[in-house]
Amino acid sequence: MLPFKANPRILASFFKTYPVISPQIVRKRGTFTSENSESVDLAYASYESTESENNPLPPLVILHGLLGSKNNWNSTSKAIHRTTGRKVISVDARNHGDSRHSTQHSYVHMAHDVMNLLKKLELSKVSVLGHSMGGRTAMVLSLLCSDLISSLIVVDISPVKTSLQINTMASLFDAMSNVSVRPGIAMSKARKVADEQLKSITPDVNLRNFLITNLVQTHTGAYTWRVNLPALKENFTAHISNFPSSLKGLQYCGPTLFIGGSLSDYIGKNDLPEIQEYFPLAELVYIEGAGHWVHSQKPQPFLETVCKFLKEK
Template sequence: MLLTKLGPKNVFNSFKICLGTCPRHITSNIESSDTVELAYASYESTADSVGSSRPPLVILHGLLGSKNNWNSMSKAIHRTTGRKVISIDARNHGDSRHSSQHTYVHMAHDVMKLLKKLDLSKVSLLGHSMGGRTAMVLSLLCSDLVSSLIVVDISPVKTSPQIFSMANLFDAMSSVSIRPGIAMSKARKLADEQLKGITPDVNLRNFLITNLVQTNTGAYTWRVNIPALKDNFQTHISSFPSNLRGLQYCGPTLFVGGSLSDYIGKHDLREIQEYFPLADLVFIEGAGHWVHSQKPEKFLETVCKFLSEK
């Protein structure tokens, strides 16, 4: 297996919206200067395989995550299906560039730009949480580009009350103070101690701390753009764009929820199908919002079964 990690380059290729019926007001204010070059990791094999002729699978992570969170799962999906897998860092996350703008339409355009640069005319999309909404928006705006769609524990028709606790996490991360020059292991421990007052969930704290990085000067900082995420959270991140109502993606679609999560309701399918008429909805027992990390074997089985059939 070849693992390719590529960062942003100062190249822009314009990418026109594929869906001719897309309302002009949704996209007219997205210019080339508004898009961000995205970092990504590519998982592929040198040998020919059954899945190599199928469209690549593009994975979009959730809020405060990165492509690195999907490293093991990306490898497993590639091994199982033979498909090339491309895991992407969203703007303001991971190794991708920062921007003061953080809307789902902007993020969808970022992905379109990357796919254009990679000369990919058809892909399958898999997105978790924030990445799931980005994948939905891209599918609605540019349906010809999307072979199939997998949305993980997020909905276009409702928002979990839990999501609004994120504002407290932004403030807590901003207030973390670590003296420069100490070892990363000690810095992580100090960050964990300072975040305990906000969340007792050790798994959540560990997830947040994956964003802690050390600069060339020895100082510690967060690689996520917390000011931009905080400024855009209430208006643009916490809910699905209302101005996309009336658009549809009519390709194969699977919504995967965690049975212990309230991000997707068990009776939401009818409203989801107003956007995605062919959508199916399945729940993985015993999983919460982070379905792919809490029940990885069942998640892998569910995703690969869908990709093999669609």
Template sequence: MLLTKIVLRNLFNPFKVRFKISPRYLSTNYESSSDTVDLAYASYESTADPEETNLPPLVILHGLLGSKNNWNSMSKAIHRTTGRKVISVDARNHGDSRHSSQHTYVHMAHDVMKLLKKLELSKVALLGHSMGGRTAMVLSLLCSDLVSSLIIVDISPVKTSPQIFTMANLFDAMSSVMIRPGIAMSKARKLADEQLKSITPDVNLRNFLITNLVQTNTGAYTWRVNLPALKENFQSHISCFPSNLRGLQYCGPTMFIGGTLSDYIGKNDLKEIQEYFPLAELVFVEGAGHWVHSQKPEKFLEIVCQFLSEK
């Protein structure tokens, strides 16, 4: 029977795993472990055969303005199909994880390393979408011994979609949403949707953004994402891949999955991608945009599970 355990930041084991990290990276980009934050996560696991439980867990990292909850159904499906434990993580400044003024791929990779140390996991498969994909790339480049295989969803280390810069408008639009305290969540969501229509006609995008709307103990409504920090760090850090990682490689099994309707990753990007990830494969899902996993879930599940079974 599937056991879904939501485990927040207080439930950690002592550090027992050591990681090999580039000295150049540490000296120029990361000051100390005090810069990390504890991450909330959901774990999907079941009683299984010993051979299945010995498979490296799959760690899923969501995209910008997302959360572990967006991956609930897919996490369960991957677990059922592969027998692997699946751990879906909230990034800093998202979901139930702690907020911080710092939001770079450097920090996010170290946050995940800290979590895996505390969970005493010495080897994991990584799956990351968009912002989470770049976090997974950075972690694998810095700490390749930790990563058994890598799956990146609709994001590239060598290209940035012009569409990504429209996110700044979403930060402003979300910040300007006004909802009076004490009303029902259903009505609050409807009011938020009406106010966000002026910035995007895409109802699916608006629904995605509204998953971040929460009610406090006082009855007031707020966003659970740290909009000021995301806006402050977006242009310099979130929208682009760290340029100082050139020369580093992750030489394990790697798959990039793109949507044919998305321009976040191009069909001609593979050669440059392989400068970082020599064994990278690139596949596209027909009819999918940037949110491949939610727009074409069955095909996405098939691709991911086949890759995990082979690698």
């Protein structure tokens, strides 16, 4: 039994459409190993101290965006922990980082993965911060299990619409799949080779550097991507690029903050009324000069905004 109250009608409907089985799960070095292939192990990093152990406020769970990982949030997680005193848990989504791969990749599956993780960590109340894909996972989690969520922070993504820029993702998946790096060379050289090949698809050096954080070397010396590109490409149009329409009518009525980048079009300035149909208490703020990667492009204003909300809510 989950240590929090889920919406049984919605869960029954979704798990009929997206069958996800709750397996026996055991903790192993920051991951949970599942005996059932449909439930995915989630790797995580925990930022805590003596102060956080005595802090009565719920831990903050951070969910990264598409093609990202918990490592992208290392410095931000440390800073939030230092500033708020809260324990911070940064999680790798399925098919990303150190978490296991699956052919399935929907927001309902990802929300269920987080439910299982929090259950095994014996956490009955958490705050959640999600960026992009992670933001939608956080939204779905809060709508399905509102009693679990103390407060919600969504970074540069909306349940209302999707940026036209997201349509370029398919070409990025193809470009990454076509990258060829000779086995055995040094990682620094491998990254330069990959960068050169990705230039044809995007002139944005920051985006290329972000993609290349997923390049890893196997024990044989071969290079590969740690993200599950085939699964992400297969599920992109149907499950990743849009917010689940079947959640219409559900609400999370807890404290909610949407943070957008002023240079990004992922959250429209007129979207708030529709956002509030799902999240009645939602506030919307923009970080000036930031694009989609708000937390890395304007780290200090982003940190101040997040910590102010967490201290007040």
